[in-house]
Amino acid sequence: MTSLPATSPSRRLGLVIDLDICVGCHACAVNCKEWNAGGAVAPLTDIDPYGSEPDGVWFNRVHTYEVSDGTAGRTVHFPRSCLHCAQPACVTVCPTGASYKRSEDGIVLINEELCIGCKLCSWACPYGAREFDRDAGVMKKCTLCIDRIYNETFAPEDRVPACVATCPASARHFGDLGDPGSAVSRLVADRGGYDLMPEMEYAPTNKYLPPRPCKDGKDGVSALEPAPSQAPKGLLGWLDRLLSSES
Amino acid sequence: MHPSLSVIFFTTLSGAGYGLLALTGILAPLGAVPQDRRFGLAALAVALALIAAGLLSSLFHLGRPERAWRAFSQWRSSWLSREGVAAVITFVPALAFAGVWIFGGAVSAILGFLAAAGAITTVVCTGMIYRSLKPIPRWHNRWVVPNYVALAGMTGSAWLLLLARLDQVQPLLPLLALAATAAAAILKAAYWRSIDAPAPSPTAGSATGLGRLGTVRLFEAPHTSDNYLLKEMGFRIARKHAAKLRRIVLISGFVAPALLFCIALVTSGALAALPALVAAALMMLGVFVERWLFFAEAQHVVTLYYGGSPA
Numbered sequence: 388m389t390s391l392p393a394t395s396p397s398r399r400l401g402l403v404i405d406l407d408i409c410v411g412c413h414a415c416a417v418n419c420k421e422w423n424a425g426g427a428v429a430p431l432t433d434i435d436p437y438g439s440e441p442d443g444v445w446f447n448r449v450h451t452y453e454v455s456d457g458t459a460g461r462t463v464h465f466p467r468s469c470l471h472c473a474q475p476a477c478v479t480v481c482p483t484g485a486s487y488k489r490s491e492d493g494i495v496l497i498n499e500e501l502c503i504g505c506k507l508c509s510w511a512c513p514y515g516a517r518e519f520d521r522d523a524g525v526m527k528k529c530t531l532c533i534d535r536i537y538n539e540t541f542a543p544e545d546r547v548p549a550c551v552a553t554c555p556a557s558a559r560h561f562g563d564l565g566d567p568g569s570a571v572s573r574l575v576a577d578r579g580g581y582d583l584m585p586e587m588e589y590a591p592t593n594k595y596l597p598p599r600p601c602k603d604g605k606d607g608v609s610a611l612e613p614a615p616s617q618a619p620k621g622l623l624g625w626l627d628r629l630l631s632s633e634s
Numbered sequence: 635m636h637p638s639l640s641v642i643f644f645t646t647l648s649g650a651g652y653g654l655l656a657l658t659g660i661l662a663p664l665g666a667v668p669q670d671r672r673f674g675l676a677a678l679a680v681a682l683a684l685i686a687a688g689l690l691s692s693l694f695h696l697g698r699p700e701r702a703w704r705a706f707s708q709w710r711s712s713w714l715s716r717e718g719v720a721a722v723i724t725f726v727p728a729l730a731f732a733g734v735w736i737f738g739g740a741v742s743a744i745l746g747f748l749a750a751a752g753a754i755t756t757v758v759c760t761g762m763i764y765r766s767l768k769p770i771p772r773w774h775n776r777w778v779v780p781n782y783v784a785l786a787g788m789t790g791s792a793w794l795l796l797l798a799r800l801d802q803v804q805p806l807l808p809l810l811a812l813a814a815t816a817a818a819a820i821l822k823a824a825y826w827r828s829i830d831a832p833a834p835s836p837t838a839g840s841a842t843g844l845g846r847l848g849t850v851r852l853f854e855a856p857h858t859s860d861n862y863l864l865k866e867m868g869f870r871i872a873r874k875h876a877a878k879l880r881r882i883v884l885i886s887g888f889v890a891p892a893l894l895f896c897i898a899l900v901t902s903g904a905l906a907a908l909p910a911l912v913a914a915a916l917m918m919l920g921v922f923v924e925r926w927l928f929f930a931e932a933q934h935v936v937t938l939y940y941g942g943s944p945a
Binding site for chain 2: 389390391406411413416439440441442443444445448449450451452453454455456457460461462463465467476478479480481482483484485501502503504505506507509510511512513514515518519520521523524525526581582583584585586587588595597598
Protein backbone atom coordinates (compact mmCIF):
# COMPACT_ATOMS: atom_id res chain seq x y z
CA MET A 388 0.00 0.00 0.00
CA THR A 389 1.60 3.24 -1.09
CA SER A 390 -0.40 5.45 1.23
CA LEU A 391 1.83 6.47 4.13
CA PRO A 392 1.26 4.92 7.58
CA ALA A 393 -1.73 6.63 9.23
CA THR A 394 0.25 7.41 12.35
CA SER A 395 3.86 8.45 12.06
CA PRO A 396 6.13 5.65 13.24
CA SER A 397 7.35 6.08 16.83
CA ARG A 398 10.66 4.51 15.88
CA ARG A 399 12.46 6.27 13.05
CA LEU A 400 15.56 4.30 12.20
CA GLY A 401 18.14 6.15 10.20
CA LEU A 402 21.70 7.32 9.81
CA VAL A 403 23.65 10.29 11.06
CA ILE A 404 26.60 11.13 8.83
CA ASP A 405 29.40 13.27 10.19
CA LEU A 406 30.83 15.39 7.38
CA ASP A 407 33.56 16.64 9.74
CA ILE A 408 34.97 13.14 10.02
CA CYS A 409 34.28 11.51 6.63
CA VAL A 410 37.57 11.02 4.79
CA GLY A 411 35.96 10.07 1.45
CA CYS A 412 37.44 6.56 1.32
CA HIS A 413 34.26 5.09 -0.30
CA ALA A 414 34.42 2.08 2.03
CA CYS A 415 30.74 2.61 2.98
CA ALA A 416 29.72 2.55 -0.69
CA VAL A 417 31.83 -0.52 -1.43
CA ASN A 418 30.67 -2.50 1.59
CA CYS A 419 27.07 -1.52 0.80
CA LYS A 420 27.50 -2.92 -2.70
CA GLU A 421 29.23 -6.02 -1.32
CA TRP A 422 26.54 -6.78 1.24
CA ASN A 423 23.53 -6.01 -0.91
CA ALA A 424 24.86 -7.76 -4.00
CA GLY A 425 24.52 -10.95 -1.97
CA GLY A 426 21.71 -10.02 0.44
CA ALA A 427 17.93 -9.79 0.32
CA VAL A 428 17.79 -7.43 -2.68
CA ALA A 429 20.49 -9.18 -4.74
CA PRO A 430 21.65 -8.88 -7.40
CA LEU A 431 22.71 -5.27 -7.83
CA THR A 432 23.33 -5.55 -11.52
CA ASP A 433 26.51 -4.18 -13.07
CA ILE A 434 26.57 -3.39 -16.77
CA ASP A 435 29.96 -3.47 -18.52
CA PRO A 436 31.79 -3.55 -15.15
CA TYR A 437 35.28 -3.90 -16.66
CA GLY A 438 34.67 -1.77 -19.77
CA SER A 439 35.26 1.89 -20.41
CA GLU A 440 31.71 2.93 -19.43
CA PRO A 441 30.85 0.86 -16.37
CA ASP A 442 27.33 1.31 -15.01
CA GLY A 443 25.45 -0.38 -12.24
CA VAL A 444 23.18 -0.14 -9.24
CA TRP A 445 24.65 1.30 -6.04
CA PHE A 446 22.73 2.43 -2.96
CA ASN A 447 25.44 4.69 -1.68
CA ARG A 448 27.55 7.21 -3.58
CA VAL A 449 30.32 9.42 -2.18
CA HIS A 450 30.62 12.89 -3.71
CA THR A 451 33.42 15.31 -2.91
CA TYR A 452 32.83 19.05 -2.82
CA GLU A 453 35.05 22.07 -2.55
CA VAL A 454 33.46 24.69 -0.33
CA SER A 455 34.86 28.19 -0.36
CA ASP A 456 33.81 31.37 1.44
CA GLY A 457 36.16 33.45 -0.69
CA THR A 458 39.20 33.15 1.57
CA ALA A 459 40.03 29.58 2.49
CA GLY A 460 38.56 26.59 0.63
CA ARG A 461 37.91 23.23 2.19
CA THR A 462 37.21 19.79 0.84
CA VAL A 463 34.12 17.98 2.13
CA HIS A 464 33.37 14.34 1.39
CA PHE A 465 29.66 13.70 1.14
CA PRO A 466 28.10 10.21 1.18
CA ARG A 467 24.61 10.19 -0.38
CA SER A 468 22.05 7.44 0.14
CA CYS A 469 18.34 7.02 0.90
CA LEU A 470 17.25 9.33 3.73
CA HIS A 471 14.14 7.26 4.64
CA CYS A 472 12.02 10.43 4.63
CA ALA A 473 8.95 10.95 6.80
CA GLN A 474 7.12 12.32 3.72
CA PRO A 475 8.50 10.14 0.92
CA ALA A 476 6.82 11.08 -2.36
CA CYS A 477 8.66 8.10 -3.91
CA VAL A 478 6.18 5.93 -1.97
CA THR A 479 2.96 7.80 -2.69
CA VAL A 480 3.58 8.08 -6.46
CA CYS A 481 4.02 4.29 -6.81
CA PRO A 482 1.06 2.95 -8.81
CA THR A 483 1.41 -0.70 -7.79
CA GLY A 484 1.98 -0.71 -4.04
CA ALA A 485 5.54 -1.95 -4.52
CA SER A 486 6.94 1.02 -2.60
CA TYR A 487 6.04 1.31 1.04
CA LYS A 488 7.08 2.89 4.30
CA ARG A 489 7.14 0.53 7.25
CA SER A 490 4.92 1.64 10.11
CA GLU A 491 7.10 -0.02 12.77
CA ASP A 492 10.43 1.71 12.05
CA GLY A 493 9.92 4.14 9.15
CA ILE A 494 12.18 2.26 6.71
CA VAL A 495 11.24 2.85 3.04
CA LEU A 496 11.36 -0.35 1.00
CA ILE A 497 10.44 -1.78 -2.43
CA ASN A 498 8.65 -5.07 -2.90
CA GLU A 499 10.38 -6.18 -6.07
CA GLU A 500 7.66 -8.73 -6.79
CA LEU A 501 5.15 -5.90 -7.33
CA CYS A 502 7.40 -3.34 -9.06
CA ILE A 503 6.62 -2.71 -12.74
CA GLY A 504 9.75 -0.58 -13.31
CA CYS A 505 7.90 2.61 -14.32
CA LYS A 506 10.73 4.70 -12.75
CA LEU A 507 8.27 7.30 -11.43
CA CYS A 508 9.62 6.88 -7.86
CA SER A 509 13.10 7.83 -9.05
CA TRP A 510 11.63 10.97 -10.62
CA ALA A 511 9.90 11.77 -7.32
CA CYS A 512 13.06 11.46 -5.18
CA PRO A 513 15.12 14.68 -4.91
CA TYR A 514 18.06 12.77 -3.46
CA GLY A 515 18.70 10.21 -6.20
CA ALA A 516 18.14 7.34 -3.80
CA ARG A 517 16.40 5.03 -6.26
CA GLU A 518 18.07 3.39 -9.20
CA PHE A 519 16.61 1.27 -11.97
CA ASP A 520 18.06 -2.21 -12.40
CA ARG A 521 17.98 -2.64 -16.18
CA ASP A 522 18.61 -6.35 -15.89
CA ALA A 523 15.86 -7.11 -13.37
CA GLY A 524 13.48 -4.46 -14.78
CA VAL A 525 12.68 -3.17 -11.29
CA MET A 526 13.73 -0.30 -9.04
CA LYS A 527 16.22 -0.84 -6.22
CA LYS A 528 17.08 1.20 -3.17
CA CYS A 529 18.78 1.23 0.22
CA THR A 530 17.02 -1.03 2.72
CA LEU A 531 18.92 0.34 5.72
CA CYS A 532 20.29 -3.23 5.69
CA ILE A 533 17.06 -4.61 7.04
CA ASP A 534 18.60 -8.08 6.67
CA ARG A 535 21.39 -7.10 9.08
CA ILE A 536 19.79 -4.84 11.67
CA TYR A 537 17.18 -7.42 12.70
CA ASN A 538 19.39 -10.45 12.06
CA GLU A 539 19.47 -12.47 15.26
CA THR A 540 22.24 -14.72 13.99
CA PHE A 541 24.52 -11.67 14.23
CA ALA A 542 26.18 -10.53 17.44
CA PRO A 543 24.27 -7.46 18.72
CA GLU A 544 27.15 -5.10 17.87
CA ASP A 545 27.04 -6.26 14.24
CA ARG A 546 23.31 -5.47 13.80
CA VAL A 547 24.00 -2.20 12.02
CA PRO A 548 23.92 -1.32 8.30
CA ALA A 549 26.94 -2.45 6.30
CA CYS A 550 28.01 1.16 5.61
CA VAL A 551 28.09 1.90 9.35
CA ALA A 552 29.86 -1.34 10.25
CA THR A 553 32.66 -0.72 7.78
CA CYS A 554 33.35 3.02 8.19
CA PRO A 555 36.99 3.16 9.34
CA ALA A 556 36.62 6.72 10.62
CA SER A 557 33.34 6.21 12.54
CA ALA A 558 31.74 8.97 10.52
CA ARG A 559 28.44 7.05 10.24
CA HIS A 560 26.02 6.38 13.09
CA PHE A 561 22.89 4.26 13.11
CA GLY A 562 20.00 4.54 15.53
CA ASP A 563 16.47 5.64 16.35
CA LEU A 564 15.98 9.28 15.42
CA GLY A 565 12.42 9.17 16.74
CA ASP A 566 13.74 8.76 20.29
CA PRO A 567 15.08 12.12 21.53
CA GLY A 568 17.23 10.34 24.11
CA SER A 569 19.02 8.03 21.66
CA ALA A 570 22.74 8.45 20.99
CA VAL A 571 22.09 9.55 17.41
CA SER A 572 19.44 12.11 18.46
CA ARG A 573 21.80 13.56 21.06
CA LEU A 574 24.55 13.75 18.45
CA VAL A 575 22.20 15.65 16.12
CA ALA A 576 21.20 18.03 18.91
CA ASP A 577 24.81 18.65 20.06
CA ARG A 578 26.32 19.17 16.62
CA GLY A 579 23.48 20.97 14.80
CA GLY A 580 22.59 18.06 12.52
CA TYR A 581 20.53 19.15 9.53
CA ASP A 582 18.21 17.95 6.73
CA LEU A 583 19.19 17.97 3.05
CA MET A 584 17.00 20.20 0.84
CA PRO A 585 14.48 21.02 3.61
CA GLU A 586 12.57 23.20 1.10
CA MET A 587 11.41 20.00 -0.65
CA GLU A 588 9.45 19.16 2.54
CA TYR A 589 10.22 15.43 2.40
CA ALA A 590 11.31 15.53 6.08
CA PRO A 591 14.33 13.22 5.78
CA THR A 592 15.07 10.93 8.72
CA ASN A 593 18.83 10.78 8.06
CA LYS A 594 20.76 13.79 9.33
CA TYR A 595 24.10 15.27 8.36
CA LEU A 596 26.51 16.81 10.88
CA PRO A 597 28.25 19.91 9.47
CA PRO A 598 32.03 20.20 9.27
CA ARG A 599 33.35 22.05 12.32
CA PRO A 600 34.40 25.65 11.68
CA CYS A 601 37.87 26.35 10.30
CA LYS A 602 40.30 27.90 12.75
CA ASP A 603 42.12 29.98 10.15
CA GLY A 604 45.39 28.19 10.76
CA LYS A 605 45.57 29.43 14.37
CA ASP A 606 45.07 25.97 15.77
CA GLY A 607 48.61 24.70 15.30
CA VAL A 608 51.80 24.78 13.35
CA SER A 609 51.38 25.78 9.72
CA ALA A 610 52.66 23.13 7.40
CA LEU A 611 54.77 25.64 5.49
CA GLU A 612 56.50 27.29 8.45
CA PRO A 613 60.26 27.13 7.81
CA ALA A 614 62.28 24.85 10.05
CA PRO A 615 64.47 26.77 12.55
CA SER A 616 67.95 27.17 11.06
CA GLN A 617 70.88 25.85 13.03
CA ALA A 618 74.31 27.12 12.26
CA PRO A 619 76.66 24.16 11.67
CA LYS A 620 79.53 23.72 14.14
CA GLY A 621 83.07 22.29 14.04
CA LEU A 622 84.78 21.44 10.78
CA LEU A 623 81.56 21.86 8.76
CA GLY A 624 80.96 25.20 10.44
CA TRP A 625 84.47 26.38 9.56
CA LEU A 626 83.94 25.26 5.90
CA ASP A 627 80.52 26.96 5.85
CA ARG A 628 81.94 30.25 7.10
CA LEU A 629 84.86 29.98 4.71
CA LEU A 630 82.62 29.37 1.66
CA SER A 631 79.98 31.91 2.71
CA SER A 632 82.51 34.71 3.08
CA GLU A 633 83.76 34.09 -0.45
CA SER A 634 81.72 36.85 -2.04
CA MET B 635 14.86 14.53 -18.06
CA HIS B 636 15.53 11.85 -20.64
CA PRO B 637 12.82 12.07 -23.33
CA SER B 638 11.42 8.54 -23.40
CA LEU B 639 9.88 7.83 -26.81
CA SER B 640 7.30 5.41 -25.41
CA VAL B 641 5.98 8.07 -23.03
CA ILE B 642 6.01 10.75 -25.75
CA PHE B 643 4.04 8.49 -28.13
CA PHE B 644 1.66 7.63 -25.31
CA THR B 645 0.86 11.20 -24.25
CA THR B 646 0.58 12.59 -27.79
CA LEU B 647 -1.49 9.74 -29.29
CA SER B 648 -3.71 9.15 -26.28
CA GLY B 649 -4.02 12.90 -25.80
CA ALA B 650 -5.37 13.29 -29.35
CA GLY B 651 -7.62 10.24 -28.87
CA TYR B 652 -9.09 11.54 -25.62
CA GLY B 653 -9.51 14.99 -27.17
CA LEU B 654 -11.40 13.48 -30.10
CA LEU B 655 -13.49 11.30 -27.78
CA ALA B 656 -14.38 14.22 -25.50
CA LEU B 657 -15.31 16.53 -28.39
CA THR B 658 -17.37 13.83 -30.11
CA GLY B 659 -19.06 12.91 -26.83
CA ILE B 660 -20.05 16.54 -26.23
CA LEU B 661 -20.76 17.75 -29.79
CA ALA B 662 -22.65 14.75 -31.17
CA PRO B 663 -25.55 15.01 -28.67
CA LEU B 664 -25.66 18.75 -29.42
CA GLY B 665 -25.99 18.02 -33.13
CA ALA B 666 -22.82 19.90 -34.07
CA VAL B 667 -21.24 16.95 -35.92
CA PRO B 668 -22.72 14.55 -38.50
CA GLN B 669 -25.24 12.23 -36.85
CA ASP B 670 -25.05 9.28 -39.26
CA ARG B 671 -23.68 5.92 -38.16
CA ARG B 672 -20.77 6.08 -40.56
CA PHE B 673 -19.40 9.20 -38.89
CA GLY B 674 -19.99 7.74 -35.43
CA LEU B 675 -18.02 4.68 -36.40
CA ALA B 676 -15.18 6.71 -37.91
CA ALA B 677 -14.83 9.21 -35.04
CA LEU B 678 -15.07 6.70 -32.21
CA ALA B 679 -12.95 4.04 -33.92
CA VAL B 680 -10.17 6.56 -34.56
CA ALA B 681 -10.42 7.96 -31.00
CA LEU B 682 -10.29 4.53 -29.38
CA ALA B 683 -7.52 3.37 -31.73
CA LEU B 684 -5.38 6.41 -30.83
CA ILE B 685 -6.04 5.82 -27.13
CA ALA B 686 -5.26 2.12 -27.35
CA ALA B 687 -2.09 2.72 -29.39
CA GLY B 688 -0.92 5.23 -26.82
CA LEU B 689 -1.66 2.96 -23.88
CA LEU B 690 0.16 0.07 -25.56
CA SER B 691 3.12 2.35 -26.25
CA SER B 692 3.27 3.29 -22.56
CA LEU B 693 3.85 -0.36 -21.69
CA PHE B 694 7.22 -0.21 -23.46
CA HIS B 695 8.35 2.28 -20.83
CA LEU B 696 7.99 -0.36 -18.12
CA GLY B 697 10.75 -2.65 -16.91
CA ARG B 698 8.16 -5.39 -16.22
CA PRO B 699 5.21 -4.74 -18.61
CA GLU B 700 3.59 -8.07 -17.75
CA ARG B 701 2.82 -6.67 -14.31
CA ALA B 702 1.16 -3.49 -15.65
CA TRP B 703 -2.25 -4.55 -14.28
CA ARG B 704 -0.91 -3.96 -10.78
CA ALA B 705 -0.87 -0.22 -11.54
CA PHE B 706 -4.66 -0.02 -11.06
CA SER B 707 -4.39 -0.63 -7.32
CA GLN B 708 -2.98 2.56 -5.74
CA TRP B 709 -5.45 5.20 -6.96
CA ARG B 710 -5.73 6.54 -3.41
CA SER B 711 -2.24 8.08 -3.53
CA SER B 712 -0.76 7.81 -7.02
CA TRP B 713 -1.66 9.96 -10.04
CA LEU B 714 -0.17 7.31 -12.33
CA SER B 715 -2.53 4.74 -10.87
CA ARG B 716 -5.46 7.18 -11.15
CA GLU B 717 -4.57 7.73 -14.79
CA GLY B 718 -4.64 3.98 -15.42
CA VAL B 719 -7.98 3.55 -13.65
CA ALA B 720 -9.51 6.55 -15.46
CA ALA B 721 -8.22 5.27 -18.81
CA VAL B 722 -9.83 1.87 -18.34
CA ILE B 723 -13.10 3.18 -16.87
CA THR B 724 -13.46 5.62 -19.79
CA PHE B 725 -13.66 2.67 -22.18
CA VAL B 726 -17.02 1.64 -20.63
CA PRO B 727 -19.12 4.72 -21.55
CA ALA B 728 -17.06 5.23 -24.73
CA LEU B 729 -17.80 1.72 -26.04
CA ALA B 730 -21.44 1.96 -24.95
CA PHE B 731 -21.75 5.37 -26.65
CA ALA B 732 -20.21 3.89 -29.82
CA GLY B 733 -22.41 0.78 -29.68
CA VAL B 734 -25.66 2.67 -29.22
CA TRP B 735 -24.73 5.09 -32.01
CA ILE B 736 -23.36 2.60 -34.55
CA PHE B 737 -25.78 -0.29 -33.98
CA GLY B 738 -28.79 1.55 -32.58
CA GLY B 739 -28.49 4.69 -34.70
CA ALA B 740 -29.12 6.87 -31.63
CA VAL B 741 -26.71 9.44 -30.18
CA SER B 742 -26.95 9.10 -26.39
CA ALA B 743 -26.29 12.36 -24.58
CA ILE B 744 -25.72 10.66 -21.20
CA LEU B 745 -23.17 8.19 -22.58
CA GLY B 746 -21.48 10.88 -24.68
CA PHE B 747 -21.07 13.23 -21.73
CA LEU B 748 -19.84 10.38 -19.51
CA ALA B 749 -17.25 9.38 -22.11
CA ALA B 750 -16.16 13.02 -22.40
CA ALA B 751 -15.86 13.34 -18.62
CA GLY B 752 -13.75 10.17 -18.49
CA ALA B 753 -11.51 11.41 -21.30
CA ILE B 754 -10.91 14.79 -19.65
CA THR B 755 -10.29 13.14 -16.26
CA THR B 756 -7.67 10.84 -17.80
CA VAL B 757 -5.79 13.73 -19.42
CA VAL B 758 -5.91 15.72 -16.17
CA CYS B 759 -4.42 12.70 -14.37
CA THR B 760 -1.65 12.53 -16.99
CA GLY B 761 -0.84 16.18 -16.40
CA MET B 762 -0.95 15.70 -12.62
CA ILE B 763 1.68 12.95 -12.80
CA TYR B 764 4.15 15.61 -13.94
CA ARG B 765 2.64 18.52 -12.02
CA SER B 766 2.99 16.69 -8.71
CA LEU B 767 6.75 16.08 -8.97
CA LYS B 768 8.46 18.67 -6.77
CA PRO B 769 12.02 17.60 -7.64
CA ILE B 770 11.50 18.71 -11.26
CA PRO B 771 10.84 22.48 -11.01
CA ARG B 772 9.81 22.86 -14.67
CA TRP B 773 7.11 20.21 -14.26
CA HIS B 774 5.97 21.31 -10.81
CA ASN B 775 4.31 24.23 -12.55
CA ARG B 776 0.70 25.42 -12.58
CA TRP B 777 0.62 25.62 -16.38
CA VAL B 778 1.37 21.91 -16.90
CA VAL B 779 -2.16 20.49 -16.42
CA PRO B 780 -3.88 23.23 -18.51
CA ASN B 781 -1.28 22.56 -21.22
CA TYR B 782 -1.97 18.83 -21.31
CA VAL B 783 -5.73 19.39 -21.48
CA ALA B 784 -5.49 22.17 -24.08
CA LEU B 785 -3.13 20.23 -26.36
CA ALA B 786 -5.37 17.15 -26.15
CA GLY B 787 -8.37 19.31 -27.06
CA MET B 788 -6.48 20.99 -29.89
CA THR B 789 -5.26 17.76 -31.52
CA GLY B 790 -8.67 16.17 -30.96
CA SER B 791 -10.37 19.09 -32.73
CA ALA B 792 -8.03 18.68 -35.73
CA TRP B 793 -8.90 14.99 -36.00
CA LEU B 794 -12.60 15.74 -35.60
CA LEU B 795 -12.48 18.30 -38.40
CA LEU B 796 -10.63 15.87 -40.67
CA LEU B 797 -13.11 13.03 -40.07
CA ALA B 798 -16.13 15.30 -40.49
CA ARG B 799 -14.66 16.73 -43.69
CA LEU B 800 -14.30 13.28 -45.21
CA ASP B 801 -18.05 13.02 -44.79
CA GLN B 802 -19.47 16.48 -45.42
CA VAL B 803 -18.68 20.14 -44.77
CA GLN B 804 -19.43 21.34 -41.24
CA PRO B 805 -18.86 25.11 -40.91
CA LEU B 806 -18.62 25.07 -37.11
CA LEU B 807 -15.69 22.67 -36.87
CA PRO B 808 -12.92 24.80 -38.47
CA LEU B 809 -13.87 27.59 -36.05
CA LEU B 810 -13.73 25.16 -33.15
CA ALA B 811 -10.31 23.89 -34.24
CA LEU B 812 -9.09 27.45 -34.65
CA ALA B 813 -10.29 28.42 -31.16
CA ALA B 814 -8.77 25.28 -29.59
CA THR B 815 -5.46 25.96 -31.33
CA ALA B 816 -5.40 29.58 -30.19
CA ALA B 817 -6.18 28.59 -26.60
CA ALA B 818 -3.48 25.91 -26.58
CA ALA B 819 -0.92 28.29 -28.12
CA ILE B 820 -1.60 30.87 -25.40
CA LEU B 821 -1.25 28.27 -22.65
CA LYS B 822 1.94 26.87 -24.19
CA ALA B 823 3.41 30.39 -24.39
CA ALA B 824 2.45 30.97 -20.75
CA TYR B 825 4.25 27.73 -19.79
CA TRP B 826 7.40 28.70 -21.67
CA ARG B 827 7.37 32.18 -20.18
CA SER B 828 6.92 30.68 -16.73
CA ILE B 829 9.83 28.22 -16.97
CA ASP B 830 12.12 30.86 -18.50
CA ALA B 831 11.57 33.23 -15.57
CA PRO B 832 14.04 32.88 -12.71
CA ALA B 833 12.36 31.07 -9.82
CA PRO B 834 13.58 30.03 -6.39
CA SER B 835 14.82 26.47 -6.52
CA PRO B 836 17.17 24.30 -4.49
CA THR B 837 20.90 24.90 -4.91
CA ALA B 838 24.02 22.81 -4.41
CA GLY B 839 24.24 24.66 -1.10
CA SER B 840 20.84 23.43 0.15
CA ALA B 841 21.22 20.00 -1.46
CA THR B 842 24.38 19.33 0.53
CA GLY B 843 23.63 21.69 3.42
CA LEU B 844 27.15 23.06 2.92
CA GLY B 845 25.91 26.40 1.61
CA ARG B 846 26.33 27.78 5.16
CA LEU B 847 30.10 27.45 4.72
CA GLY B 848 30.39 29.14 1.34
CA THR B 849 30.07 28.37 -2.35
CA VAL B 850 29.73 24.65 -3.07
CA ARG B 851 31.48 23.22 -6.14
CA LEU B 852 31.69 19.58 -7.17
CA PHE B 853 35.33 18.55 -6.79
CA GLU B 854 35.07 14.85 -7.51
CA ALA B 855 32.09 12.84 -8.76
CA PRO B 856 31.32 9.49 -7.11
CA HIS B 857 31.82 7.55 -10.34
CA THR B 858 33.74 7.96 -13.56
CA SER B 859 30.96 7.25 -16.08
CA ASP B 860 27.26 8.13 -16.19
CA ASN B 861 24.96 6.10 -13.94
CA TYR B 862 21.18 5.64 -14.09
CA LEU B 863 20.59 8.97 -12.36
CA LEU B 864 22.62 10.96 -14.87
CA LYS B 865 21.27 9.09 -17.90
CA GLU B 866 17.63 9.40 -16.78
CA MET B 867 17.62 12.73 -14.94
CA GLY B 868 20.69 14.56 -16.20
CA PHE B 869 19.60 14.79 -19.83
CA ARG B 870 19.95 18.35 -21.02
CA ILE B 871 19.50 20.14 -24.27
CA ALA B 872 21.53 23.13 -25.44
CA ARG B 873 19.61 26.38 -25.08
CA LYS B 874 20.05 27.23 -28.78
CA HIS B 875 18.57 23.86 -29.83
CA ALA B 876 15.69 24.38 -27.43
CA ALA B 877 14.98 27.78 -29.01
CA LYS B 878 15.02 26.24 -32.49
CA LEU B 879 12.74 23.38 -31.43
CA ARG B 880 10.32 25.84 -29.82
CA ARG B 881 10.06 27.60 -33.18
CA ILE B 882 9.34 24.26 -34.87
CA VAL B 883 6.60 23.59 -32.30
CA LEU B 884 5.17 27.06 -32.79
CA ILE B 885 5.01 26.77 -36.58
CA SER B 886 4.19 23.08 -37.02
CA GLY B 887 1.92 22.73 -33.98
CA PHE B 888 0.07 26.03 -33.96
CA VAL B 889 0.63 28.59 -36.74
CA ALA B 890 0.49 26.39 -39.86
CA PRO B 891 -2.54 24.36 -38.64
CA ALA B 892 -4.32 27.62 -37.74
CA LEU B 893 -3.77 28.96 -41.27
CA LEU B 894 -5.01 25.67 -42.73
CA PHE B 895 -8.12 25.83 -40.53
CA CYS B 896 -8.77 29.29 -42.01
CA ILE B 897 -8.49 27.77 -45.50
CA ALA B 898 -10.84 24.98 -44.39
CA LEU B 899 -13.40 27.65 -43.49
CA VAL B 900 -13.73 28.67 -47.13
CA THR B 901 -13.19 25.38 -48.99
CA SER B 902 -15.88 22.96 -50.05
CA GLY B 903 -16.36 20.06 -52.41
CA ALA B 904 -13.87 17.31 -53.13
CA LEU B 905 -10.83 19.18 -51.82
CA ALA B 906 -12.45 20.18 -48.53
CA ALA B 907 -10.68 17.49 -46.52
CA LEU B 908 -7.18 18.34 -47.75
CA PRO B 909 -6.38 21.33 -45.49
CA ALA B 910 -7.77 19.41 -42.52
CA LEU B 911 -5.57 16.42 -43.34
CA VAL B 912 -2.39 18.50 -43.65
CA ALA B 913 -3.27 20.46 -40.50
CA ALA B 914 -3.78 17.28 -38.46
CA ALA B 915 -0.48 15.78 -39.67
CA LEU B 916 1.53 18.96 -39.00
CA MET B 917 -0.10 19.40 -35.61
CA MET B 918 0.70 15.85 -34.47
CA LEU B 919 4.32 16.41 -35.51
CA GLY B 920 4.44 19.74 -33.66
CA VAL B 921 2.93 18.27 -30.50
CA PHE B 922 5.36 15.35 -30.68
CA VAL B 923 8.28 17.81 -30.70
CA GLU B 924 6.58 19.80 -27.94
CA ARG B 925 6.38 16.70 -25.75
CA TRP B 926 10.01 15.82 -26.46
CA LEU B 927 10.97 19.35 -25.42
CA PHE B 928 8.81 19.12 -22.29
CA PHE B 929 11.15 16.35 -21.14
CA ALA B 930 14.41 17.69 -22.56
CA GLU B 931 14.02 21.13 -20.98
CA ALA B 932 13.19 19.80 -17.51
CA GLN B 933 16.02 19.29 -15.05
CA HIS B 934 15.85 17.20 -11.91
CA VAL B 935 17.25 18.58 -8.64
CA VAL B 936 19.36 15.42 -8.16
CA THR B 937 21.71 16.89 -10.79
CA LEU B 938 22.70 19.45 -8.12
CA TYR B 939 24.74 16.70 -6.47
CA TYR B 940 26.61 16.29 -9.75
CA GLY B 941 27.40 19.95 -10.30
CA GLY B 942 24.31 20.67 -12.42
CA SER B 943 21.73 23.40 -12.08
CA PRO B 944 18.02 22.63 -12.46
CA ALA B 945 15.52 25.36 -13.41
